[in-house]
Amino acid sequence: MAMMRYAEALNAALREEMQADASVFLFGEDIGRYGGVFKVTKGLMEEFGELRVRDTPISEQAMTAMAVTAAMTGTRPVLEIMYADFVPLSLDALINQASIYEYIWNGQVRMPFVLRTQGGGGAGAGAQHSKSLDSMLAHVPGIKVVAPVTPADAKGMLKSAIRDSQPVVFLEHKLLYNTRGEVPEDADFTVPLGKAATRREGRDVSIFATSRMVLEALKAADALEKDGISAEVIDLRSLRPLDVESIATSIARTNHAVVVNEGWNFCGYAAELSATIMDRCFDDLDAPVARVTLPDMPVPYSEPLEMAVLPDAGKIRDAVLRVVK
Amino acid sequence: MDATRHPIVIDTAGGEYMESVMVVDWARKPGDPVKMGETIVTVETAKAATEIAAPHDGYLAQILHAAGSEVPVGSILGYVSDRPGMAASSTAGEVAQPQASAAFTRDIPAPRRARAIASPLARRLAAETGIDLAQVKGSGPNGRIKKRDIDKASAILPKPAVLADALPIVFLHGFAADRNIWRWVIPLLRVRNRVITPDLPGHGSALTTPARSIGDLAAAIAATLEAEGISDAHVVGHSLGGATALALAGIGALRIHSLCLLAPAGLGPDINGDFLGGIVGAQTPESLTPWLDMMVGDPCVLPAGFAQAVLWQRRQENSAAVQSRLAAGIFANGRQHEDFSRNLKALRIPAKVLWGRDDRIIPMAHAFTAPGTTAIHLLEKTGHVPHLEYPDIVACLIDELVLSTGR
Amino acid sequence: MKNAPSIEEHVEMYRKMIVVRRLEEGLGRLHKEGKTRGPIHRCDGQEAVGVAATAVLRDGDKLTSTHRGHAHYIGKGLDVYPVIAEIFGRATGSCAGRAGHMLIADAEKGLIGGNAIVGAGIPAATGMALSMQVLGRKDVAMCIFGDGAAQTGICHEAMNMAALWKLPVVFVLEHNQFGLTVPSSVQSPVADLSIRAAGYNMPAEIVDGNDAVAVYRAVANMVDRARQGLGPGLIEAKTYRWEGFSTSDMGGYQTPEDIAAWKARDPIRISYDALKNEVGAAALDEIEREAGAEVAAAFAKALSDPFPAFAVPSAYAAYSGAL
Incomplete structure (x- = not known):
């Protein structure tokens, strides 16, 4: 184990997988000479050369489409899209290309590529650089979507994503890159995709959160303890496939659910979670599921405005108090 | 307490209460005025919604089965009262809520x-x-x-589902009745113990089973229960069924854990011989109705069409001759010839005797032969059939007895 | 002459063009009888582009196609029978009935694949070339695309990166004059779209798209360059779409004069005339007869084949929420 920043854990995962497999290559804007705007790819061009670590023009549409077909023809591309806000440019490649081929071509092709991107607010980046578009991505069948929150998961899940035979969208968060945690240094260390993680056990309510919201949920759980409420916090680090069993197991124990996602509310990922919980856990629910999300509006720039719209521990606590009432 | 209660029922015709209905909506709340014929409650079977009309002008006095309840066909859903300000019978209020x-x-x-x-x-x-x-x-x-x-x-409340060893409750009906007479009480029970409602020999499905004495009746019931593998039970008995229950206690084949006697025979010599003859001999609704009226404290509690239903069933079964012979054997000359009060005194189980103060068939005074360990409940404005007249009170008292045993 | 096809290669292109033509004609007939499903995009009159461009490729080379890809499919080596079975949604189709006529793929033959998002095949081939470069393979990727696709933004992005990185990809612009119903002149300020190649520092050549030999030679030159690591090239093959955009096209925007003029330059006839002296009319007629019989037999067999049974794709976790 080593104490590492989240960005360093990602860097370690990329380095290890590139060392282990010559078909893994990276491309994206500013990732080579500069080492990535969040320094995730720092030092990799020096180590692996320009053929495998490639700076690109600003061409997200074509880059994503190219990742799909490069993956079909023998390589394992890892594409960095600098901001999740730019992922709409990638959507044709994800929705009309990557998502369909394994099925409509009857298993003739596999598409082992990873699209790394980062989203979320809190850094004053404004309306075009602060969004979480999780639901837009997780909506698409045939691609996996994961969002690790701890440095250990960042490393373990990125390694699993690179080794996966299907397209994986790997969602990072700009406020997580400098968080620190213990990370296994073993090159065989991976974290399987598709499994949720219980970050805190509780009896009275289950808080299901994604990405950075897991940290806010843990803060809320601390506060709720003083309110006499024992909150369980489940990290839904795999948005798709979703670990429905872990969700159901937790709700069977607590009978109350609050779902937290930094994306928009309407048709959002939290809405999908609520519907899934209704489908699977209806008879275990003692109260309606509550959602804590971004309001349906752009992320404003000015700090007090941005803080007003972002979900946080206080809003999560309020939702829990409403639900257990 | 002087107001009259008119029962609101679903399909009072005879027959088995196989089918159940869901109470969907009460169109009135207790205390509201109602007009005879207007819809007062909607119920739903698997097939369709049925609107049930108020049986009488007056005020909705009491709802026995609230919206959302599932009840057998034939249940009394509630009562209409002649007078306002009687949301529920005060008797029910005092007696019915032991817990x-x-x-x-x-x-x-x-x-x-x-x-x-x-x-x-x-x-x-x-x-x-x-x-x-x-x-x-x-x-x-x-x-x-x-x-x-x-x-x-x-x-x-009891958690019957949690009581793994909940005992069955055996209900023994009275003379010239049959198992269906319990249809109003059983849906109102809170305890969810299994209920067993055998027909006495000479009645209903046991019409051809021979019996000449109360001992014969008890022996037949004991045999029926034994065949079902029942060795322990709660017993509820009305009138002749009450005497049968006491005789059953004397036989000892069945371990009785609680006993509820409704105007039982077998505790004294008096009985209304005219009634016995009249109730069996009547051939038309007009001739039967006076005897049925005599049976209850207030004729209004009898559901509309009750007399026709009784006669229809009697004709189906051709039971009059059999029951006349049985009455001649047990209640010859308007007297009770067998006394089981000794059996009641010997019991060391929770027991109750319920009697209507206006009983004109067997006098209430027989209740006082009960030993001090037996609770005596005397119901106002009630005749010989409290389970028909105040099914809610009877159900509450049975609940209380069963609960007191924990089984 | 450098990169000219051999007689045998030309005969094979001739045969394949006839297979494609009979396929299109058969589909037209069955559409009129109401026996086809969904829109079908025929390529009558432009067979030489797809057949000759792909004749240059090897099995390890990859091809991306369009929604009008029948000549590309047959050119890249697919048998006509599984193609027809796929068009009729049968279990025996190239993709077991899952893809339909616009999206056929055969990974073993290097066709991956048809693509009905106009322009999407351009970065698709470019991505394959990127993969080949990273892996150090000597294969090339080819994209056949139309004059409509040339107007997409992604075309620019892909060509820019292809040329920037000298990727082994060959762009074959099958210029059939129309994007759906709109003539190319209404879609682009330039008649010769290949002049754009200069903006990417990429060689380009305009050829007669109805002359299989001309297409073959031009494409072969670009494929050679790409295989040598010299980067991409663009061929603009001028041709004409005889039939409408699809079987749902009501027509009326193509002039009879234009159609007649282009039909007079039928690519099959041009190859026939070129081969007549070398091979003999009788042999060419026999080839035509055999090709027609092959297609007729394929139609008969495919139309009597069973439909696929639906199965939930549960094997794929990412599809697991599907039902």
């Missing part, structure tokens, strides 16, 4: 909605523990019933 709690007051006005507001979990738990959501007060937002409310309720 009363705010959560289980029967007289709370039924909300005007088709189903209780309850969380899915509360709904599931209520179904599992046999708790009627209509009787539970919700503590959640918007009055929603939550798990904690069900937990609280089931801490007070």
Whole structure:
């Protein structure tokens, strides 16, 4: 184990997988000479050369489409899209290309590529650089979507994503890159995709959160303890496939659910979670599921405005108090 | 207490109460004025919704089965009273709530909605523990019933599903009746023990089983229960069925854990011989009705068409001759020839005797032969058939007896 | 002459063009009888582009196609029978009935694949070339695309990166004059779209798209360059779409004069005339007869084949929420 920043854990995962497999290559804007705007790819061009670590023009549409077909023809591309806000440019490649081929071509092709991107607010980046578009991505069948929150998961899940035979969208968060945690240094260390993680056990309510919201949920759980409420916090680090069993197991124990996602509310990922919980856990629910999300509006720039719209521990606590009432 | 109660029933015709209905909506709340013929409650079978009309002008006095309850066809759903200001019988209020709690007051006005507001979990738990959501007060937002409310309720009420060794309750009907006479009481029981309603020899499905004495009746019942593998039970008996229950206690084949006697025979010599002859001999509704009226404290409690239903069934079964012979054997000359009060005194189990103060068939005074360990409940404005006249009170008292044994 | 096809290669292109033509004609007939499903995009009159461009490729080379890809499919080596079975949604189709006529793929033959998002095949081939470069393979990727696709933004992005990185990809612009119903002149300020190649520092050549030999030679030159690591090239093959955009096209926007003029330059006839002296009319007629019989037999067999049974794709976790 080593104490590492989240960005360093990602860097370690990329380095290890590139060392282990010559078909893994990276491309994206500013990732080579500069080492990535969040320094995730720092030092990799020096180590692996320009053929495998490639700076690109600003061409997200074509880059994503190219990742799909490069993956079909023998390589394992890892594409960095600098901001999740730019992922709409990638959507044709994800929705009309990557998502369909394994099925409509009857298993003739596999598409082992990873699209790394980062989203979320809190850094004053404004309306075009602060969004979480999780639901837009997780909506698409045939691609996996994961969002690790701890440095250990960042490393373990990125390694699993690179080794996966299907397209994986790997969602990072700009406020997580400098968080620190213990990370296994073993090159065989991976974290399987598709499994949720219980970050805190509780009896009275289950808080299901994604990405950075897991940290806010843990803060809320601390506060709720003083309110006499024992909150369980489940990290839904795999948005798709979703670990429905872990969700159901937790709700069977607590009978109350609050779902937290930094994306928009309407048709959002939290809405999908609520519907899934209704489908699977209806008879275990003692109260309606509550959602804590971004309001349906752009992320404003000015700090007090941005803080007003972002979900946080206080809003999560309020939702829990409403639900257990 | 002088007001008259008119029962609101679904399909009072004879026959088995196989089918059940769901009470969907009460169009009135207790205390509201009602007009005869106007829709007072809507019920739903698997097939369709049926609107039930008020049986009488007056005021909705009491709702026995709130919206959301499932009840057998033939149940009394509630009562219409002649007078206002009688939301429920005071007798019911005093006697019926041995373990009363705010959560289980029967007289709370039924909300005007088709189903209780309850969380899915509360709904599931209520179904599992046999708790009627209509009787539970919700503590959640918007009055929603939550798990904690069900937990609280089931801490007070029996959790029959939890009582792994709950004993069956055997109901023994009276002379010239049959097992269907219990149809009003049984749906009102809170305990969910299995119920067994055998027909006495010479009655209903046991018409051809020979019997000349109360001992014969008890022996036949003992044999029936033994064949079912029942060695322990609670017993409820009415009139002749009460005497049969006492005889059954004397035989000792069945271990009786509680005994509830409704105007039982077998505790004294007096009985209305004219009634016995009249009730068996009547051939038309007009000739039967006076005898039926004599049976109850207030004729209004008899559901409309009751006499026709009784006659129709009697003709189906051709039971008059058999029952005349049985009466001639047991109650010759208008006297009871067998006395079982010794059996009652010998019992060391929770026991109750219920009697209508206006009983004109067997005098209430026989109740006082009961030993000091037996509770005596004397019901006002009640005749010989309290289970028909005040099924809610009778059900409450049976609940209390069964609960006191914990089985 | 450098990169000219051999007689045998030309005969094979001739045969394949006839297979494609009979396929299109058969589909037209069955559409009129109401026996086809969904729109079908015929390529009558432009067979030489797809057949000759792909004749240059090897099995390891990859091809991306369009929604009008029948000549590309047959050119890249697919048998006509599984193609027809796929068009009729049968279990025996190239993709077991899952893809339909616009999206056929055969990974073993290097066709991956048809693509009905106009322009999407351009970065698709470019991505394959990127993969080949990273892996150090000597294969090339080819994209056949139309004059409509040339107007997409992604075309620019892909060509820019292809040329920037000298990727082994060959762009074959099958210029059939129309994007759906709109003539190319209404879609682009330039008649010769290949002049754009200069903006990417990429060689380009305009050829007669109805002359299989001309297409073959031009494409072969670009494929050679790409295989040598010299980067991409663009061929603009001028041709004409005889039939409408699809079987749902009501027509009326193509002039009879234009159609007649282009039909007079039928690519099959041009190859026939070129081969007549070398091979003999009788042999060419026999080839035509055999090709027609092959297609007729394929139609008969495919139309009597069973439909696929639906199965939930549960094997794929990412599809697991599908039902």
